[in-house]
Amino acid sequence: MIRQAYLSILARNASWSGDWACEPCECGWASEAIFFVKVLHAAPTARAAQARVQISPDGLNWLDEGQALLIGTEPGLYSARVSHFGGWLRLAGRTEGEGEIRVVCYLHLKE
Amino acid sequence: MTPAELTHALRMADPAISRFDPLERIIYHADFNRGHSGFTATIGNYEGTLDTILPDMNFLSPQLSNYPMWDTGTAGTMHGGYALKLATEARAGAVSAATKRLTMRSIGLIRLETWFGIKSEATQMVLTEHDVRAFGILFDIQDRSRRLLPRLRYHNASDGRLIGKWQIKTDHPKRHQIGPSGKTASIGHYAPVGYSDVPNGDQPLCHNELPTKMNWHYLSVTFDLRTMRFVEFRCNERVFDRDLPPPFELPEWPNLTGLLNTIFFVETDVDKRAFLYLDSVLFSCTP
Numbered sequence: 001m002i003r004q005a006y007l008s009i010l011a012r013n014a015s016w017s018g019d020w021a022c023e024p025c026e027c028g029w030a031s032e033a034i035f036f037v038k039v040l041h042a043a044p045t046a047r048a049a050q051a052r053v054q055i056s057p058d059g060l061n062w063l064d065e066g067q068a069l070l071i072g073t074e075p076g077l078y079s080a081r082v083s084h085f086g087g088w089l090r091l092a093g094r095t096e097g098e099g100e101i102r103v104v105c106y107l108h109l110k111e
Numbered sequence: 112m113t114p115a116e117l118t119h120a121l122r123m124a125d126p127a128i129s130r131f132d133p134l135e136r137i138i139y140h141a142d143f144n145r146g147h148s149g150f151t152a153t154i155g156n157y158e159g160t161l162d163t164i165l166p167d168m169n170f171l172s173p174q175l176s177n178y179p180m181w182d183t184g185t186a187g188t189m190h191g192g193y194a195l196k197l198a199t200e201a202r203a204g205a206v207s208a209a210t211k212r213l214t215m216r217s218i219g220l221i222r223l224e225t226w227f228g229i230k231s232e233a234t235q236m237v238l239t240e241h242d243v244r245a246f247g248i249l250f251d252i253q254d255r256s257r258r259l260l261p262r263l264r265y266h267n268a269s270d271g272r273l274i275g276k277w278q279i280k281t282d283h284p285k286r287h288q289i290g291p292s293g294k295t296a297s298i299g300h301y302a303p304v305g306y307s308d309v310p311n312g313d314q315p316l317c318h319n320e321l322p323t324k325m326n327w328h329y330l331s332v333t334f335d336l337r338t339m340r341f342v343e344f345r346c347n348e349r350v351f352d353r354d355l356p357p358p359f360e361l362p363e364w365p366n367l368t369g370l371l372n373t374i375f376f377v378e379t380d381v382d383k384r385a386f387l388y389l390d391s392v393l394f395s396c397t398p
Contacts, residue, residue, distance in 0.1 A: 004145075006146070006147065006175075007172075008171075008172040008174065009152060009171055009172045010171060011156075011171075012161065012164075012169055012174070013161035013162065013164065013169070022199070023171055023200060024198060025174060026174045026175070026176050027174070027175075028175075028177060028179070029175055029192075029193065031258050057176070057181070058179070058180070058181035059179075059232075060181060060232070060233065060234060072165065087179055098355075104161075
């Protein structure tokens with residue numbers, strides 16, 4: 001049997017400014033995951049975003065898993081790998097400076 | 112025993128199928144224990160940049176859920192581990208929709224059946240049965256001369272008040288040109304407007320007693336591709352087959368001849384995520 005894999009879009013053309021979190025993903029069937037954040041463009045006054053992978057027991061309450069990534073303001077890709085995460089994942093962070101970064105947030109899941 | 116009787120007996124002997132009432136030919140049966148089964152995020156058309164997507168047509172991916180709740184743990188589904196979960200954003204009026212894209216195999220009756228559940232995110236320790244504004248199904252269809260998006264919606268609640276009635280969208284939404292090429296267009300057809308009530312279409316549904324307790328319901332919708340009209344729909348023990356309003360029609364669109372998409376959607380009425388869980392879906396037709 002081929003292992004299941006799934007690409008989930010957790011944010012599409014989303015504006016991330018100040019403190020933010022992407023939509024949560026229920027993914028207890030998966031054992032490994034990679035977050036990709038594609039920066040489409042950024043406000044000239046925006047600076048890099050500090051992002052943290054978060055886990056949850058219930059999809060309601062969240063805590064940092066330990067993985068972090070720095071999302072720049074130049075268009076491009078940024079990623080974080082994570083495993084042994086239980087049933088839920090999301091990415092939370094803060095965009096420094098004024099204004100937004102515009103992003104697509106992908107979560108690649110694999111059984 | 113006739114072939115029809117043998118087919119019926121075999122289906123009734125299979126617990127996965129006997130809880131449905133399919134037409135003669137089963138096109139697909141998705142139980143979501145083997146993945147998403149072709150249901151993907153619905154998205155409005157774009158050209159050149161994602162900025163051209165209509166704001167109310169930007170939906171995120173459906174998820175596989177085994178219904179884990181903070182107070183009781185995992186429930187699983189009716190007949191296995193996983194359901195397909197459509198989740199809105201936590202913003203009043205937000206919608207989530209998931210599509211499975213097909214084309215017509217024959218021009219006759221089609222029937223979409225599902226065992227489903229609705230719930231809002233359990234952020235409060237009290238039943239909030241009026242959080243989910245609505246849910247429903249639609250087909251996206253085009254024959255040789257016209258496009259239709261026949262849609263059945265259960266209007267659950269608005270403004271903190273339970274409503275509980277079935278509706279069909281009868282007024283067509285506006286067509287928007289997308290981008291400069293002239294060949295891309297989009298319509299924002301998930302707005303909560305343009306619906307007509309189904310006559311005698313009031314039906315309360317079981318919401319149970321806590322935000323974490325969800326019951327599975329049965330829904331069956333039959334549509335005629337020859338007349339482009341709903342023939343009947345069933346929800347749990349109720350059958351609705353009288354005076355169903357005709358769905359709106361649009362002129363044909365380029366590149367869509369033969370289109371037959373099966374789509375589910377859910378809407379939230381409050382700043383809280385609304386979920387539509389699909390335990391399983393069966394789609395069938397007459398040959």
